[in-house]
Amino acid sequence: MDSRESRRDRRQFRWHERTKRAVANRRIFPFLLLTTAGLATLSGFIVTLVDHKDFPTFGVGIWWAIVTLGTVGYGDVVPHTAWGRVVGSVVIIVGVTFISFLIATVTSYFVAAEEAEADEQANADRAARAAAAEATLRRIEERLAAIEAKLGG
Numbered sequence: 001m002d003s004r005e006s007r008r009d010r011r012q013f014r015w016h017e018r019t020k021r022a023v024a025n026r027r028i029f030p031f032l033l034l035t036t037a038g039l040a041t042l043s044g045f046i047v048t049l050v051d052h053k054d055f056p057t058f059g060v061g062i063w064w065a066i067v068t069l070g071t072v073g074y075g076d077v078v079p080h081t082a083w084g085r086v087v088g089s090v091v092i093i094v095g096v097t098f099i100s101f102l103i104a105t106v107t108s109y110f111v112a113a114e115e116a117e118a119d120e121q122a123n124a125d126r127a128a129r130a131a132a133a134e135a136t137l138r139r140i141e142e143r144l145a146a147i148e149a150k151l152g153g
Helices: 002-024 028-050 058-069 082-152
Strands: none
Touching (some): 002 028, 028 058, 028 082
């Protein structure tokens, strides 16, 4: 059981890291496109296998999967068999949750990236102010030392 959890954690970590890299490199759209295309291809293949009457070709299956994953559902191709509807239900649920999850994840990564940039800028500003204050204090100390030398001398 522990090895299964460990493998699942590693897969989740890899997914998380790939998504972060895609957002950081501003390559999120190709990443989203490939993920959606992969889901559509898999869903189209499965529905073509389980409901060959309503989905006579792989292309029709992919078309249906794309519009169903995108929650558009034009209605031009619809499953009529029980297994086709089961696959359709799963594709709808995956599409809605995938899109919601993706939007939330991408938004949070964009916000985190902007916050990191803002923090970096704030740290640079703080360091510049600290250096200026340190230089001012050094000049004040030098003047005080010169005044003390004149008074003590």
